[in-house]
Amino acid sequence: MPTEILMPALSPTMEEGTLAKWLVKEGDTVSSGDLLAEIETDKATMEFEAVDEGTVGKLLIEEGTEGVKVNTPIAVLLEEGESADDIDTSSGSAAPEPAPAEAGSSESDKVTPAATPDAKPDTPAPAAPKGADGSRIFASPLARRIAAEKGLDLGSVKGSGPHGRIVKADVEGASAAPAAKSEAKADAPAQAATATAAPAGMSSDAVAKMYEDRETEEVKLDGMRKTIAARLTEAKQTIPHFYLRREIQLDALLKFRGELNAQLADKGVKLSVNDFIIKASALALQAVPDANAVWAGDRIIKLKPSDVAVAVAIEGGLFTPVLKDAHQKSLSTLSAEMKDLATRARDRKLAPHEYQGGSFAVSNLGMFGIDNFDAVINPPHGSILAVGAGVKKPVVGKDGELTSATVMSVTLSVDHRVIDGALGAEFLKAIAENLESPLMMLA
Numbered sequence: 001m002p003t004e005i006l007m008p009a010l011s012p013t014m015e016e017g018t019l020a021k022w023l024v025k026e027g028d029t030v031s032s033g034d035l036l037a038e039i040e041t042d043k044a045t046m047e048f049e050a051v052d053e054g055t056v057g058k059l060l061i062e063e064g065t066e067g068v069k070v071n072t073p074i075a076v077l078l079e080e081g082e083s084a085d086d087i088d089t090s091s092g093s094a095a096p097e098p099a100p101a102e103a104g105s106s107e108s109d110k111v112t113p114a115a116t117p118d119a120k121p122d123t124p125a126p127a128a129p130k131g132a133d134g135s136r137i138f139a140s141p142l143a144r145r146i147a148a149e150k151g152l153d154l155g156s157v158k159g160s161g162p163h164g165r166i167v168k169a170d171v172e173g174a175s176a177a178p179a180a181k182s183e184a185k186a187d188a189p190a191q192a193a194t195a196t197a198a199p200a201g202m203s204s205d206a207v208a209k210m211y212e213d214r215e216t217e218e219v220k221l222d223g224m225r226k227t228i229a230a231r232l233t234e235a236k237q238t239i240p241h242f243y244l245r246r247e248i249q250l251d252a253l254l255k256f257r258g259e260l261n262a263q264l265a266d267k268g269v270k271l272s273v274n275d276f277i278i279k280a281s282a283l284a285l286q287a288v289p290d291a292n293a294v295w296a297g298d299r300i301i302k303l304k305p306s307d308v309a310v311a312v313a314i315e316g317g318l319f320t321p322v323l324k325d326a327h328q329k330s331l332s333t334l335s336a337e338m339k340d341l342a343t344r345a346r347d348r349k350l351a352p353h354e355y356q357g358g359s360f361a362v363s364n365l366g367m368f369g370i371d372n373f374d375a376v377i378n379p380p381h382g383s384i385l386a387v388g389a390g391v392k393k394p395v396v397g398k399d400g401e402l403t404s405a406t407v408m409s410v411t412l413s414v415d416h417r418v419i420d421g422a423l424g425a426e427f428l429k430a431i432a433e434n435l436e437s438p439l440m441m442l443a
Contacts, residue, residue, distance in 0.1 A: 002057060002082055005075040007068045010039060010046050011352035017041050018066045018223060019074060028056045036075070037063075040223060044348045054079050066223075139166035146171045224317040235376050239295075240416040243374055244424050248432045250390045250406045256438045264332065274310070274364050275335045277387060279441050280434035281362060282306035282326035284427055291427035294359050294380040295418050309361035309378065310338060312345045319345040320378055322358040331441075362387060372409040382418035385431065386411040408435075 007017065018040035024030060031053040039048050057078040061068055068074065137154050139147070143166045147154050150171070157174050159166035221229070253276055261270050285292040285306040293302045306327040309320040321341035323334060344350050359382055363375040366389035375386035388409040395405045410431075414424040434441050 002079070003052060003054065003077045004073040005036070005050075005077055007061075007070050007072045007074050008039065008048055009070045010041050010048070011356065013356070014041050014070060014352075016067050016069045019061050019063055019068055020045055022059060022063045023047075024056050026056050026059055030054065030056060030077070041352075044350055044352075046351075050077075052077060055082075057082070137166065139171075143168050143171050147174075150174075222316060228317050231379065232376050235379055239377050239379065241377060242414050242416050242421065242424075244412040244414065244421075244428050245372070245409070246428060246432060247407045247409050248435050249395070250408050250435065253435055253438045254390075254406060260331070267332075269332045269335060271331055271335050273366075273390070274362070274387075275331050275338065276435060276438060276441070277362055277364065277385070277431075278308050278310060278323060278326055278334055278338065279329075279331055280431050280438075281360060281385060282308050282323075283434055283441055284430035285360060286327050287430045288423070288427045290423055291382065291419055292359050293382045293418050295382065295415055296380060300418055303359045306360075307358040309355075309358040309381070310341075311361060311363040311375075312342045314346045314348070319350060319355050320358075320361055321345055321350060321355045324357070360384065366390065366408065372411060374411050375413050377413050377415055381415070383412055383414045383424065383427070385428075386413065 007019075010017070019037060020040045021038040023035045023037055030036065030050045032049075032051055034050045035047050036050050037048045039046055054077040057076045059075050061072070061074040139154055139157075139159065144154070146152075146168060147157070147166075152171055152174055154166060154171075157166050157170050160170055250273070253273070257271055257273065257276065264271070283306070285303075285308075289302065292304075292306065293300050305325045307322050307324045308326045309322045312319045312321060321338075323329070323337055323341070326334060329337070341350065341354065345355070361375075361378055361381055361384040363384060364387040365373060366387055368389075370388050371391065372388040373386050375384045377384050390406045390408040392404055393407045394402060395407065397403045410428070412424060412428045412431075414421075419427070
């Protein structure tokens, strides 16, 4: 029986993607593990492998097509002995063998819609339905049409045809009441959500009209930009942010960093201030374990390891690669791993597991001369640390004398559903103490 190849979910959050390029053509023979296509997600271009063997019977989606939903059929794979004639062109999927009369299919099930009094000649059969687990439900075109007219859920119908195929006789006597109830229940939350939806902004046409007398250039949104827009809008609308700010003196850290870099020069290692911030944050998550948590809708999930995400700016957007088990790694290991992740992020070569996860993130704009800013939490993280530049400032010393120090301003953005004010303050204090006494991080 011909097999549908579906648009894969290449990451847990992927909902749609771009079929960038086909690596096979119709008629090609493929085996499990062979490359079929290149798929662009919001973050990267990834190769998609075959899981079955067979012959490519039909490519259903043209390469370059954007916005292909996950689980949409993109091609049909034929088994040995099958041909392209076995493909149901009305639905773009493989068609099962017609049911013989002795198997429980009535002769009228084979009649064309035009010859059936109750059928609507101009109404095509609905697309092949899917079960709750995403598997295809096999039904004849006429059975699908009758089920659609009756509002019948084919998932609740037992087929009497070959291989359990649903035929006309199976749906004619079935009741649509259960499906109607489930639809009513499903519609209720949707209607409630619609009633309470946040007001939308100006339409694209309305904005464009405001500037129609000015010279402009339209920039098409790619998958990454669309995802950033959606996730950050969600973050600011649904996450109750609050902000904790403080200044951290860096003089001891800068002196210690200089000494370490001098000793590591022969090994080609050069530690950055950001490497120390990552390490300080990882250790603080261990010292204040209740802050090492994420929001999961109806619960809070606390992590045992310190998995620290770090924002990396790339052309057209940003990645947040995750340094896993950062509390257990040396500064030189963190530095090397961060450089590798940042390089591959800029080349869009990161795998999904390398930029998903973590409970906390660091966003550092100090290298751009930014003194301070507020970062937006990346769901489902519980917090994010915004790091500004280290600046020489006059300060009052321990003995009350006026002196100068290199001071860095930081802001911890916190999800109040996960972390309360006192807990957030304790967490930020732990980060500051690690940075102001860097030798403690090596103890």
